[in-house]
Amino acid sequence: MCDRYLFKEFTQAFMVGLLTAMLLVIALKFQQATTQLARDHATVGQLLEQIYWDLPNVLEMALPVATALGAALATNRLARDNELTVLRGTGTPLTRIFLPFAVLGLLLAALGLVTVNELQPRASERRKQLLGMSQNLPGTMESEQTTRGGDSGEWLIQFQSGQRTSTTTWELQNLTMIQKTRVLLAAQARYDANSGRWSLQNVTEHRYDSQGVRTGQSTYPTYPTPLIARTDFSSTLPFWGLQGGFQTAERFQSLQAAARSYAKLGNKKQALISETAGWFKLALSTMCFVFALCAPPLAFKFSKAGSFAGVLLSIVIVFVGWNTVLFMKSVALSGWIPPVLCAFATHVLFLIIGLVLLMRAD
Template sequence: MTAAAAMPRHRRRLSWTLSGYIARQYMLWFIVFLLAISGIVLLAGTADRMDRMANRDGVTFGIVLSVAVFRLPSLIQETMPFVVLGAAMFTFWRLTRTNELVVTRAAGVSAWQFLLPAVALSVLVGILTMTILNPVGATLLSRADQIEESYDPTPGPSLALRGGGLWLRQDQGADRLMLHASRADEETMTLYEVIVFRYQDEEFLNRMDASSATLEPGYWAMRDVWLSQAGTPTIFEREVRIPTNLTSRKILESFAPAETLSFWDLPEFIRLLQEAGFSTQQHRLEFNKLLALPLLFTAMVVLAATFSLRPQRRGRVGLIILAGVICGFVLYFMSSLVFALGISGKLPVAMAAWTPATIALALSLPLLLHLEDG
């Protein structure tokens, strides 16, 4: 007779004492896994930054370490599903190995009930990750990027969005251009209602007002241009070409990456992107991914339970736990694929962001139901 068959039909309510005990066990393993993975990520991040910044002038080990530390919260956010999965697996495995859960289930407490403390804590962790860890990580990641750019001998263009349009800075030797446009066409890389301020060695040269500016290979093609310069009359030109080393890819990459924007700032930035005429796929996907974190962490706990609640006498415990870890990695790679499809527009953004968590929960719930009720 199995343990499930030996259970009484009457179900008891989960006591606060038992709930607190399971929650403490879960939080203990959560902290252990969080610290262990954070240490590994920090070592790997330091080695990666050393490789990237080793040949730059003035870079010391302290600077490399500070960049790696600033990047750590953002990287921890990416590994948090594995922390939740590992903590839940070891919590349930330990309670099963010591027969504590067997006794609990024999007393009439179902698997669904003693999952509640871990699920509740995981949902809380998801909310805190979304609302606190993400903003902190985004701020520190931006700071890390600024430090790296300050030691980069060939900085890229700088692009900023404001309520009145977009600003683009182009540095080319001693010449500097500051372009302002009210909107843009991403497909043709054309800016509309353009104002260009030209500087040389930090000294203002002139201003150009144009109806449009299209990025061509090696130059900006500006049309219907009014050229203003101190001490001279304003001149009208049908077309003016301004040399540039920019490309469409460089300009698009100069947008603030979604990872450097906090959960609270993303909606406003998405609105500004839409008004400026640029794609919002990546940023909307990031926002929906953050909203899906509580559901994803819940799925990780249920997935862990399906692999670690099996009675020890059935053997092959190590293989079962290994299977759970492999499932976690498969889910990670599947998520990366689905997210890529969402960014490329092959899938709706909301579907791409919520699919991994939904699939993981939809697959693990029936397995847990079979384990609990036979």
């Protein structure tokens, strides 16, 4: 009965925090979407659809904020009304009292992982189509770009520059096509969107076994094997975009596969960027569990400061946590520490702080 009551208390505060955080993030994104879609003479329906497909990005930002806010507000209210004092008077330690919060935080972290790794990539493709990226590509693409394609087996396709020569054909330079067991390097390439066929010239093919060990190499003036890898370039993304923020549209598995492919080619910088983007894609969502553990003891400690203390503490927790994760991402990109350790260093630090505060309170 006590667990159910605590569950309800946390859920009510969490829903208030989630609605507030989502409205704030949507307001910011609404302004950006309005500017771009108005320039393309979009309808109100298209604008609303853009906001709908942006909801996974909104949830990625809002879930950790709402978790910290819900845990802090619920604990603050229970402490000020002496309900925690009554529970502790029965001999129940704080670690047991706050267990429902930890369980809810774990469930929210799982929801966040599904959102960023499954819903976000699908919604991103739909959002890009809505913005007309696949139909209104610039005539010339100069910076290094990466896209994906494939009818039978996924390809990672990277090119240095390219030009759209008609509504269905592209001419690309310095192309790299990466699959599980082979890497193709072509000086020039032509892509036909109608058939999905690639014509490659001046090609070097590197072959690998299932363990990633190179087994052979061949060169061709024109690649002899028919190559079909359909892409509408809607997933085109400058790879430097992976270095900033958390909202990377690629799945974690795809980013790790890209990192391994770049490592095979000897491109350590791009391999590090891809690996870092993959691990930090998971970092923010799993902070829900961390906030659910460290916010309650902090809110309990400062509950006498008034009802506003819960709100203030949740803001401080999120601000410090967010900036610590950003700092650790910079450390990971420097190559000093493995990205996976940097991604979850903040989690370990906050969990230790929460556990220390709990033990002292008991």
